[in-house]
Amino acid sequence: SADIALYVAKASGRKDCRFYNEELGAEYHKSGQLRLDLKSALKNDQLRLCYQPIISLSGQKIIAFEALLRWEHPTLGQIAPDEFIPLMEQADLINPIGKWVILEACRQASKWPDDIRISVNISAIQLKEKGFSSQILQALAAYQLKPGRLELEITETVLIDNVQEARKTLKNLQNMGVRIALDDFGTGYSSLSYLRSFAFNNIKIDQSFIRDAGSSEGTGSIIAAVIGLGKALNFDTVAEGVENAEQLEFLKSQGCDQVQGFFLSKPVAPDEIYNVIAELSGDLAKVRAA
Numbered sequence: 001s002a003d004i005a006l007y008v009a010k011a012s013g014r015k016d017c018r019f020y021n022e023e024l025g026a027e028y029h030k031s032g033q034l035r036l037d038l039k040s041a042l043k044n045d046q047l048r049l050c051y052q053p054i055i056s057l058s059g060q061k062i063i064a065f066e067a068l069l070r071w072e073h074p075t076l077g078q079i080a081p082d083e084f085i086p087l088m089e090q091a092d093l094i095n096p097i098g099k100w101v102i103l104e105a106c107r108q109a110s111k112w113p114d115d116i117r118i119s120v121n122i123s124a125i126q127l128k129e130k131g132f133s134s135q136i137l138q139a140l141a142a143y144q145l146k147p148g149r150l151e152l153e154i155t156e157t158v159l160i161d162n163v164q165e166a167r168k169t170l171k172n173l174q175n176m177g178v179r180i181a182l183d184d185f186g187t188g189y190s191s192l193s194y195l196r197s198f199a200f201n202n203i204k205i206d207q208s209f210i211r212d213a214g215s216s217e218g219t220g221s222i223i224a225a226v227i228g229l230g231k232a233l234n235f236d237t238v239a240e241g242v243e244n245a246e247q248l249e250f251l252k253s254q255g256c257d258q259v260q261g262f263f264l265s266k267p268v269a270p271d272e273i274y275n276v277i278a279e280l281s282g283d284l285a286k287v288r289a290a
């Protein structure tokens with residue numbers, strides 16, 4: 001119908017399209033209604049986590065799943081995280097919802113084979129909250145997960161705002177065995193200085209680079225250089241947004257450690273995790289052959 005518009009998550013131009021009523025959506029935004037709805041989303045059971053596998057190229061196996069938050073709005077349908085995460089941050093909801101995300105992700109991961117990690121996105125605001133570390137430790141304890149099973153994905157903004165405090169919190173958690181990843185690498189400011197200021201376990205190269213890897217020689221060289229830095233500075237490099245065999249082949253040839261993207265698997269619901277594990281282990285022929 002006319003008022004159903006194809007909505008493409010705008011910030012990144014990514015392809016996972018969602019349908020929602022654009023007029024209604026705009027009105028909702030203006031009236032602040034969306035923010036109000038978000039306030040009750042958790043207790044109304046509208047939030048879900050889905051999980052996307054991260055594959056080790058050397059081990060040719062799934063080594064982690066990234067937890068990705070989904071909001072099924074009762075009238076608007078699926079809303080993209082790039083839309084509602086900023087709302088959550090503005091409405092002081094990121095801490096309670098973020099806490100639920102951590103607990104739920106750990107609960108799910110406790111049911112998986114114990115060589116598979118869970119990776120959780122953490123916003124800058126969460127990291128600043130007093131007691132963030134103990135929140136993490138409590139979640140691990142509640143589901144008897146070893147700290148090494150958990151990875152926290154942060155972006156460069158975390159380190160821009162509150163460098164000293166944030167770094168201390170992250171360092172404490174890392175000392176206890178929790179892994180720390182730098183997400184969306186290459187999209188922020190002065191990225192290289194962060195590599196110097198913190199010993200990340202993983203660096204996730206933003207999907208905008210992977211998209212251009214084959215077509216732009218310059219981009220390919222940057223990716224190769226980051227992988228090289230990883231070997232020198234002892235972090236693993238993860239390529240985000242791998243969508244085709246050419247990209248995978250390039251990343252393999254450059255010695256990239258880990259890959260994630262629609263070519264390997266889309267994010268899936270928790271009850272599909274075991275299917276993905278089974279399918280991908282057969283399907284990793286795809287990785288070998290590419």
Ligand code: C2E
Pocket residue numbers: 009014015016052067068069080081082085101121122123153183184207240241242243260261262263267
């Ligand atoms: P991100 O952490 O960089 O997550 C990767 C995003 O890329 C996900 O989008 C994923 O669905 C998408 N993606 C994965 N493979 C491909 C591919 O091959 N092609 C394309 N085009 N896209 C791919 P999603 O789920 O829409 O999440 C967007 C962002 O929202 C995330 O980016 C993350 O920054 C944020 N986010 C999601 N869940 C949470 C959460 O629980 N807490 C916080 N603080 N942020 C979250």
Ligand code: MG
Pocket residue numbers: 066121153183
């Ligand atoms: Mg992430």
Ligand code: MG
Pocket residue numbers: 183184204206207240
């Ligand atoms: Mg990312």
Ligand code: MG
Pocket residue numbers: 184
């Ligand atoms: Mg992102």
